[in-house]
Amino acid sequence: MTFERPTRQRRAREELSGAPGPGGAYDGAWTADDIHRPLYGATFGQAVKRFFRNYRRFSGRASRSEFWWVQLFLVLGTAATFIPTLIGANILAPSANAGDAPTAAGSSALAFAGSALLTLFWAACALPSLAINWRRLHDVNLTGALYLITLIPYAGIGVVIFTLQAPKAAGRRYDRDALPPARTPDAHRYGTPVAGSDSDRKAR
Incomplete structure (x- = not known):
């Protein structure tokens, strides 16, 4: 299987544009189902779905759209x-305090249910x-351990600033479990396997 790598000029343009796509220097996901790569330009639904599917994966990257939709x-x-x-707690309680027992019971039950839902969520x-x-920190080529500075009062502002940054292609070093890029009709443009090559035929 052979690869055609993007030129240095193209990589530089992608770095400066701040709008990377699938494949290329950033090696973004071609589809929302590829949870091992960042999905640039993710929709709200795609971001939430990937959020739960990647619930325990700390390697790899997350795009800005994925992160902020979440x-x-x-x-x-x-x-x-x-x-x-x-x-x-704040609307039904006053009437309950006036001696209305049913309202008191109802307000307590509602407050308890809300607290339970919030805790479960x-x-x-x-x-x-x-x-x-x-x-997301990996996507800007920073170690994810930087998130721990949020334990320091006010230091979390720095993490917010980091998450607002544009992605960096060098963040690919955190993609430890990424699978080989998928073949696509225009794969030769993005450094993915070139369909029809001798090695590709052998692979099939």
């Missing part, structure tokens, strides 16, 4: 699960959230 998902999920708690998202932060 942050939106986490905000929306937190808000949706917190609303019942808010209603039970974050329990399900804690590990994949840590993993995607780790991989």
Whole structure:
């Protein structure tokens, strides 16, 4: 199987453009199902699906679109699960305190249900959230261990700044478990296996 590598000029253009695509110097994913490579230009649904499928994978990279769509998902999920708690504790509670026993029971149950949902939501998202932060740092060619500085007060601002950065092709060094690139009709443009080569025929 042979490979045609992108020229140095093309790699430089990709680095400067900040908008890498599949294959090429950045070796991005060709499809959303390739969870071993970053999916540049991911949609909300694709990002959330990949977030859970990669729930315990700390090697590899995550694109900016994947990362920030997931942050939106986490905000929306937190808000949706917190609303019942808010209603039970702050809206129904005053009327319950007036001596209305049924309302008191209802507000307590609603607040408890909301708290339980919020806890379950974050329990399900804690590990994949840590993993995607780790991989996003890899995508800018930084060690994922930098995320640990969020344990220091105010130092987390630095991690946010890092996650906003454009990807760097050198971050491919963190793709320890990536499979060989998939063949595509225009594979010769991106350094993926060239269909029809002698070695490719032998592979088939």
